[in-house]
Amino acid sequence: MSTLPAFANEPVLELRRAPVRAQLQDAMDALSPKLPLRVPVMIGSGERTGAELLSTDPGEPGRVVAVSTRATEDDVAAAVQEAERGLRTWRALPAAKRASALIRAAAWLRERRLEVAALEVRECAKPWPEADGDVCEAIDFLEYYARSAIELDAGPDLLQVPGERNDMHYAPRGVAAVISPWNFPLAIPCGMTSAALVTGNAVVLKPAEQSPGCAHVLVRALRAGGVPASAISLVAGEGDVGAALVAHPSVHTIAFTGSLPVGLEITAAAGTVAPGQNHIKRVVSELGGKNCVIVDSDADLDDAVPAIVSSAFVYAGQKCSAAARVLVHDAIADQLIERVAGAARVLVVGQADELATDVPPVIERSAQERVNRYAALAREQGRIVARVEAVPDRGWFCPPTVAIELPRDSPVLNEEIFGPLLAIDRVRDVEDACDIVDGLPYALTGGLFARDPATVRYVRQRTPVGNLYVNRGITGAMVGRQPFGGNRLSGTGSKAGGPDYLRQFVEPHVVTENTMRHGLVV
Amino acid sequence: MTDPHPDPDDDQLERSIRQIGADLASAFPSSARHPLRSLDARAMDFASADQELKAALFRFVDVTPACRSLDDLARHLREFLREVPEAPPPLAAAMRIADVKAARPAVGAAAAAGVRHMAHRFIIGETPASALGVLSDLWHHGVASSVDLLGEATVTQPEADRYAARCDEALRELARAEAGWPSRDVLERDSIGAIPRTNVSVKISALTPLLRPDAPELGRRDAAERLRPLLRRADALGAHIHIDMESLDSREAVFDLVLDVFSEEEFARGPSAGMVLQAYLRDSPEQLERILAWAAESGRTPPLTVRLVKGAYWDHELVQATQHGWPAPVFEVKAECDRNFEALTRRLLEARPAVRIAVASHNLRSVAHAIAYNRMIGGEDRDLELQVLRGLGDQLQDALASRGFRVRTYCPVGDLVAGMAYLVRRLLENTSNESFLHEQARGTSLDVLLAAP
Structure with missing residues (x-):
């Protein structure tokens, strides 16, 4: 891939201009006949439909926005197994290849940004400017982490002395479980998922039960961008699905954004090492605030x-x-x-x-x-x-x-x-x-x-x-400008949209090679 | 920008501009040919030369009314100056003194006095009543005025009500006092008819807490409810209401409000009213066409006065656009903006009598251009109003008055807290390296100052 231009935030709509505002109604009109969306359980290239989970318009609870299939424990197990399989090829790709899949996913979203925003308006009652901002933030995460991954892949410089070659690089941790909230129904799952993917992990995404329609859009975007189906699966459902995912012994990393009580449960559950599990799970959590x-x-x-x-x-x-x-x-x-x-x-x-x-x-x-x-x-x-x-x-x-x-x-x-x-x-x-x-x-x-x-x-x-x-409002952190995340019981201190975020999803490997052979530096 | 009039008249126009410009320059009060020099705030001189110092001084001026005591004020001054790497000696001395607790009230008092002094150059009084002396002096010197009531941002309904009440009071108070002034034909009549003495500038953003850039309708309706009684009052008093323009965020609401309200049957015959066109906006030519189309269709009498300004929110517009990744709504090159100003001037002059025109600029070239072009197309001087800002355009104001032009000075009224945002904008303008006044103060030759942009 040719060198990427420097990162810049996706411009939000200039809604102070009347012609820009006029596009919004058109987008809603285009979306309306497509509702309710159907969201299957997506494991690898397979799709399964079954018992339903409805997401509705909070402003008009009678309006069903998405009809999802509830994932089962079996689905979770199958999804993790598929991720383990997908991981082998996905992690072997050069970082630049994985990054280019994110860039293409960003382009896919950009082409549909108004319709995706309209879906957020309906499914989560995000007002237009907020919905548009969320889509832009999702695009930002894809673009930003694509660049970060390429930088990270180069590895840090180590001290080198004659006769040895020291090399440090970052390897993916393995299968990542992403459990995301409804309040930024595209951007937050997108940030966590794309960070895991671009560093070579495979992801099973469990979105909030209130916003599976938006999560479905994300999975479609990533797959359209070139992320293999085996590397990103979607299991919609409620808390039980998330719990099964967290408990699965083959999950290495759990990225969670949500409430403090659930976050603490996840941390506790992730601390239990199941028989046959040869790793310590890492929990990346972004919790509440006061x-x-x-x-x-x-x-x-x-x-x-x-x-x-x-x-x-x-x-x-x-x-x-x-x-x-x-x-x-x-x-x-x-x-x-x-x-x-x-x-x-x-x-x-x-x-x-x-x-x-x-x-x-x-x-x-x-x-x-x-x-x-x-x-x-x-x-x-x-x-x-x-x-x-x-x-x-x-x-x-x-x-x-x-x-x-x-x-x-x-x-x-x-x-x-x-x-x-x-x-x-x-x-x-x-x-x-x-x-x-x-x-x-x-x-x-x-x-x-x-x-x-x-x-x-x-x-x-x-x-x-x-x-x-x-001397300004305290919401609206921008990717690359205000890396976002809290301390204490607000989270693990990871900073979404910042320079260190990807490190949560990798493990450092150091290789030292002796380059002396019979007194000769080879 | 393509000039719509590329013909041999250009040479004649340029000659005429130089002649008029030179004549006006020679009419500047001799004691102070350079307005910046006349500002005895030496800090402004320092500030123009040093960005960090400028920032420190602006932050200080800005916080002055919010300080609780002289000690508090002195502490703020010291902290701001601490961020300037190399403070000029007089300020370094102030900083050292401010470090001594016992000396702080004295430093605070001196600094507060400095800020007040600076503010009084731009703000003529705390209330309309206290401003009457200045307004009357201006009138006696052949200068008309427009009073602008400074206020804190309107974020609640009671604040909007209070602002409307202040405007109403100002209209009544000014009309009562101004009725007693001697007649000044040049200020009170053009070829269309009478021009009110009482002139109040009104800010739509202060008439409603509901202005939202994304939903202009809401604030427009709410502001209209408070604007209509003011228009009735102005009509009854024979006063002029001028609707100011602020940043682009509120432009659509203000623009639509003006054209809507003045289309209403009740206001089809009065009062005398006006709006503002900001030449720094790239889309200002289209906005002007909308105004002119409206004017032609409505046939309102008296016609709206269009005050042509460069625009006072240049930095704000650029920063906001950059932060959002939007294209800059303003011209980024000064010469482009100046050319646009002249093109809009010509279009407005040609559009009379469907509109009245007021050219508000301290740029001698822009002013001379308006006068010269008006004459070239056979217009009368009295059908072109020139406007300046109190404190910045004082010398130009006197020169224009002495040459028999109708000049109106925009006079802000309000307390220091309310006036701070206005004051900072003016100071920014005054110290901008691109400012005409700054050029002039630096002693740039008249030939250069009057050259075509």
């Missing part, structure tokens, strides 16, 4: 308020990076609360396919119930300063809510809610705020609004979070 935005007294509220509101409420707060809690300096707390509350009151709650929508429905009924439980608790323990009650009747809508005056041990302030509920907390100063952040079990993203460079230095030194955003 992300705080610190606002110092010298912050520019004209910037802070819109950034906080969008970080908290875009996609109904269902991003692991979303803002959940604001820690504001006493001196400007009243002003900030008034303005954030006022800005939250004008949020438009509506369907994901309408561009005016700020807050779409949450993913499913149980999510709606969970968010409402926390909102009720917030009302009981503190004070609600904004709540948009005007939400559509049907669909899993939750009123965007801003709560204040909560006791510091309130679950609302400490647990991940994953919905449109923002809590604002007063602090004495930035140090006090940092103490609070330190006390949380999570350390994913964080925000700081402050203009004194000394304050910025102080917080960046102290904060445990994986991604700190200064």
Whole structure:
């Protein structure tokens, strides 16, 4: 393959221009007659259909978006076996060949990006700009990891002395199980899957039961790009399928993005070595967050308020990076609360396919119930300063809510809610705020609004979070620009879209050859 | 850019531009031929030469109103300057003093005074009432004005209501005071008819918290609800309302709002109103054609005034486009932008009386070009309005007034917190290496300044 041009992020749609917006309806019209999609169990070149799993439009639960076949334990075993077989040829290919399959998969997605975005709008209630951003991020992962893999393949330089030749290179670990969430239904499975594939692993993908349709698109893209069917299998289903996959003795790496409880279960299960299993499983996990935005007294509220509101409420707060809690300096707390509350009151709650929508429905009924439980608790323990009650009747809508005056041990302030509920907390100063952040079990993203460079230095030194955003919103990490991932109970510290991510999927091998023979350096 | 008029008139036009430009230059108040020199903020001189220092000073100016005490202010100043590798001696001294806790209030006070002083060159008062003195002085010197109410970003409905109320109050207060001013024919009449004395510039982004680049409809409807009462008020008072333009994110909403509202039966006969065309936008020629097509179709009287500006969000537009991987919406080469400005000027001058034209520029060449072309096609001087910004175009304003042109000065009103974004944009413009004022201040020869772009 000829040398790839330098990586650049796939440009998102310029939706501020009317002709660009007009394309969206066309894309939805093109998708609609194809629904519901059929998603079979895909193992190697085989496809099996059977007992059904339905994914529905969260904004219109009667609308079925994809009819998937539920994978069984037998399917999981067959898929892993197929992956072991596929691995042998796939890993033997030069890295550049594997990289070019990713590049072609990216091109395949690029050609269909509007229709794929439309599918995200329907299956996950991703509003258009978010859906488009997710498709672009998926393309970015493919393009970025393709380049990273070629670089990694060259191996690092080692110290060389006369009479010996030292070589270090990275080999694939083996079969990778990818267990992905629904909130970035293409980009996250794409990132984990393509990273595993491009480094020579074979993958069994178990997508979230809420978004198998999007995962199906990913598998089609990868196969269309030239990844052999035996190297990427798809097993849709619920938790039992994931558990079977994690427990399988032939799985080497488990890449998981999702909730903390499930992540801990996976870590525990992966720690058990089955009879006949000759390796330690590696778990790459990206878990929850309770992300705080610190606002110092010298912050520019004209910037802070819109950034906080969008970080908290875009996609109904269902991003692991979303803002959940604001820690504001006493001196400007009243002003900030008034303005954030006022800005939250004008949020438009509506369907994901309408561009005016700020807050779409949450993913499913149980999510709606969970968010409402926390909102009720917030009302009981503190004070609600904004709540948009005007939400559509049907669909899993939750009123965007801003709560204040909560006791510091309130679950609302400490647990991940994953919905449109923002809590604002007063602090004495930035140090006090940092103490609070330190006390949380999570350390994913964080925000700081402050203009004194000394304050910025102080917080960046102290904060445990994986991604700190200064004077801007705290969501929307871009591949190659903001390598993304959390610390503490937020994950294993891997940084998706960053320079070290691929290392999670390889094992280093060093070969040292004696080049002296009878006193002659050969 | 292809010139639509490539004929022998070009030579004549260029000669005329040089003549008019030279005449205006000679009419600049002699004490300060160079506007930048007249800004006694020495920091601006330093800043133009050193990007890091410029950044430090801008950040300081920007944070000033948010500082809680003089000590806090001095600490900020020290921290910003610390990031400048080689501070000029006066600033290095300030930094050393700011390190001494006891001295900080003094440094803070001096710095705050400096910022206030700088701000007052651009912002004429905290309220319309407190600005009346300056506005009246301008009028007596033969200069009209447009008042712009600076405000914090509108993110809530009460903020939008407050801004609308301030605009309404400004209209009433200005109209009352200005009724007592002496008549100034050149400022009050063109060949179409009367031109209001009271002129208020309004920002659509401040009239609604719902402006969304991806869904312009929402904010447009909400802003229209607050704009209509202002138009009624202006109509009743015989005042002019000018709808400002901001960044490209809100362009569609503002553009459509203006053409929609002024198509409404109720506003078909008034008030006097206007909108803005930004010449740095690559698609500005198409936008102008849309305005002209609308004007021809609606036949509204009085015609809309189109204020032609270069545009004040150049850096923002470029950074945003680069971050998103979008094509730059603005001209990246200054000469292209200047040529476009002249092409739009000609198109607007030719389109009269379907529209009125106001050329808002501090570029002597652009201004001289507008005057010369207007004369060349047989237009009267009074059918071309020239506009400048308070604090930046003061000398040009005086020169234009002394030569009998109708010049209107854009006068921002508001407190320092509200004015900071405006102030930083102006300072940026003033210290840009590409700025006409900067060229002029550096002593570039008149021939070069007046050469065709």
